[in-house]
Amino acid sequence: MMQTHEAAVLNTYRYLRLATIPLLLTLLIAVALETLRGEPCLLGSISAYFHTPARGAFIGGLFAVGACLIVYKGNDPLEDVLLDFSGFMAFVVALVPTVVDTACGAKYPAQNLDLTADAVRNNVTTLLIATALAVLAKWLLVQRDRRRAAQSPELELPMEPGEKASPTPDDAVARWARRASWVCLAILAAELGLFLFWPDTFKNVSHGVAAVTMVLGVIGVMIANARGLSSAEHGLAASGPRAWVNRYSIVAAVMVALLGAAVVAHLLGLLGGYLILVLEVVVILSFAVFWGLQTAELWDYPTREDKVAAEQSGVAVGIIPFQRMSTGGHPSP
Template sequence: MATGMVTRQAGSVLSTYRYLRVGMVLLVLLLAAAVTLQVFSPDPDCWQRSVSAYYYTPARAVFVASLCAIGACLIVYRGNTDGEDIALNASGLLAFVVAFVPTQVDATCPASNVPSPAELDAAVTNNVWALYAAGIALTAVSWFLRSRTAPRGRGGGLSVWPLVFSSVAVVVFPFVFVTWHDAVRDHGHDVAAIALFAGIVVVVGMNALGLATHSGADVRHESGRPSVRRAANRYTAVGLAMLGTFVGVLVAHWAVPGFVQWLFWLEALLIAEFAVYWVLQTIELWHVVDRSESPSPSPNAVTPAPPPTTPDPRSR
């Protein structure tokens, strides 16, 4: 009975991680659908200069909700290493900042749902302090859970370094927000968005490099997980695509004077590549919670028969 209970618990944890990985892809599709519908809407008959500028259009609710949901998933999701977990937690926090601190209004394309400067300042102040309160609670609960968990189970989100990083952020943040309130309101979105994309590139790079160091064990598991080398190559391709997108779009911006939607395409392509990365990781880790686990055997796998044994003559 105890073995069955443990098996059910392990299956529930695995299912939760599957839903998290698939859910992040679906949230990206939700954001893409809302922005695409607004892009092809007849009113206004123009494109905003960035994906973030669609905050001031009818797509605002989906924009904010999807970013907050993605941020929560990134924070909850346990990375394969402490370094990856820190990068995921930071990216998740920054996703909330991108949602709560909007970009500047784009005057080149008419926008609706534009609050007054006073309303915008009040909304940013309220939402950012609410985010800070939630961050304090999350950090405190994480430390409490770690103190009540046996050392063997203190992995991933309960490892000490991700919690130290979160604690430092909680201490530093109010000083930054109070001291540079106007700067955070006016430029916090741009800084957070750049850092968010940088964090995602770092996570992709960590997966590519981490797998590349173990590519000698190039074996396809019975459970269907891709080989180590193939998975490393896929993550490397996504990371290079992200870097290539950044360089290519900036070069196009400088070379083509009329290319005013360069930031829109930069953000859109990076978001699409982010979704591709999660699809690949979902496929690779479908049968395990993280990369440290051995894959579960396939239900159709045949257990090899034990080798025949030679009878001992002395037993006669």
């Protein structure tokens, strides 16, 4: 049976969401396989495996996850800004290597790293050019859509994430999205300035900056979803401590608690040189759990707002808001 356009769009949306989880787990699988290869030896961070045979999976996994986060449009402007920022920082983490970990010296003899600076220069310049082309392409397509809408008023422009077809937008979310945008732009501008004027400093610090800010962006996405689900279930006027207690706030709280516990364990000398590795594993697994929960929640709907609107209008849960297509791909009556 020929697939309808609406069904194809829905399936693409679902595959994009589903693909993100195994791509995340690629990082852990590659590290586990390389650690057990030959004489077992564990490095102090996932990033350190850039300098091992796991490099391809490390770079490819981060690039694929970053692309998924950027392409996916969040439930609201704040989530979208944080996803885009975290996705772009994943590219930087992949392309700018961390320092060599010598903990497994017997397994990984001294390497010739003379090309590291040239590799960073080439890779980051490539990323900047590709990003500029992507931004230009999006701008051209938006301008084309506006010209078409001006010529044919009956056509509707595609809405940006979080934009409402009706009533009043959530001003608080819009304000936080603007603030987050400025903070993200400031971080990106600082990274760009280092790359252009202090390349050696960029090579030494940008990996850490990108990794930390990417994690903060991920935590922000979880908090934004905790707030968004609370608003959807209780209304924007919801208040009190329990209004925010839901699956996303619990995942975020557990992740932060585990990160804090890891830091305490490190200070007590219980983790040896593996603090960064433990933190990375906690973040990856926590985000995979969060993404799986969000995928289950929004399986039939592009945004939480669409789901709430469908439920309030009496449309059965499971009916797709893409032209209200049934699961068989035919318009619902």
